[in-house]
Amino acid sequence: MKKCMKIASIVMTFVLVITSAAFISTTRLEAKSKVKSVTVKGAKKNMTFKVGEKKTFKVKVKGKKGKTAFTVKSSNKKVVKVKKKGKKITITALKAGNAKVSVKAKKNKKKKYVIKIKVTDKKASPAPKPAEPTTVAPVEPTVEPTTAAPVEPTTVAPVEPTTKAPVEPTTKGQLETRNSIGGMDEGDGDNIEDLINH
Numbered sequence: 001m002k003k004c005m006k007i008a009s010i011v012m013t014f015v016l017v018i019t020s021a022a023f024i025s026t027t028r029l030e031a032k033s034k035v036k037s038v039t040v041k042g043a044k045k046n047m048t049f050k051v052g053e054k055k056t057f058k059v060k061v062k063g064k065k066g067k068t069a070f071t072v073k074s075s076n077k078k079v080v081k082v083k084k085k086g087k088k089i090t091i092t093a094l095k096a097g098n099a100k101v102s103v104k105a106k107k108n109k110k111k112k113y114v115i116k117i118k119v120t121d122k123k124a125s126p127a128p129k130p131a132e133p134t135t136v137a138p139v140e141p142t143v144e145p146t147t148a149a150p151v152e153p154t155t156v157a158p159v160e161p162t163t164k165a166p167v168e169p170t171t172k173g174q175l176e177t178r179n180s181i182g183g184m185d186e187g188d189g190d191n192i193e194d195l196i197n198h
Contacts, residue, residue: 035063035108038070040089040115049080049093049119056090059113061105069107075100080117093119 041058049055061068072089074082079097083090091101096119104112 035061035068035105035111037062038103038105038111038113040103040113043113043115045114046116047118049091049117050122051093051095051119054090054092056088058088059103060087061111063105063107068105070103070105072101072103075102079119091115091117093117095119096121 039060039062041060042055043057059070059072061070072082072084074080076097076099079093079095080099080101081092081094082101083092089101089103098119099117101115101117102112103114
C-alpha cells in the first residue's frame with residue numbers, strides 16, 4: 001500500500017514538473033511573439049560618419065504595450081560610441097574605423113536592427129557662416145567732352161576788276177596826220193577843225 005502511494009506521488013510530481021515547464025515555455029513564446037519588429041527611424045543599414053560627427057535616432061519596437069523595451073550596443077566602442085536615452089539613441093564617431101550598432105528587443109533578442117557604420121578621417125565641417133551682404137560702390141559715369149574739329153574758313157579768290165583801256169583824245173595834229181595819210185582836202189580839214197572847236 002505504501003509503495004502504491006509513493007509511486008502515485010512520484011507520478012504526480014512528474015506531471016506537475018512537465019506541466020509547469022510547458023507553461024513557462026508557452027509564456028516565453030507568447031512574449032516573443034508579441035514583438036514584431038525593431039526599427040530605427042532616420043537610420044540606414046550602412047552609414048558613413050566623419051570623426052566627431054554625432055547623430056540621434058528614434059527607436060521603435062513594434063509589439064504589445066509594455067513589451068517594447070530595447071537594448072543598444074556598439075561592436076567597437078573606440079570607433080563608435082552609442083548612448084540610449086528613452087526611446088532615442090545617440091551615435092558619436094570617435095575615430096576612423098568600422099563598427100556595428102545593434103538595437104535589440106529585450107523580450108525577443110532575435111528581433112533587432114543592425115547599423116553598419118564606417119568612420120572616415122575627415123572631421124565634420126562646421127555649419128557655414130551666413131554670407132555677409134556685399135555693397136557695390138556706385139560707378140560714376142565717365143563722359144569725355146566731345147571737341148568738334150575747327151572748321152576752316154573758305155577763302156574766295158579776289159576777282160580782279162576788269163579795266164578798260166583809256167580812250168586817247170583825238171588832237172588837231174592827229175587829225176592833220178590822218179588827213180595827210182588819207183589824202184583829205186584842206187577844206188575837209190577846216191570842217192573837222194570847226195567841228196572840234198565847237
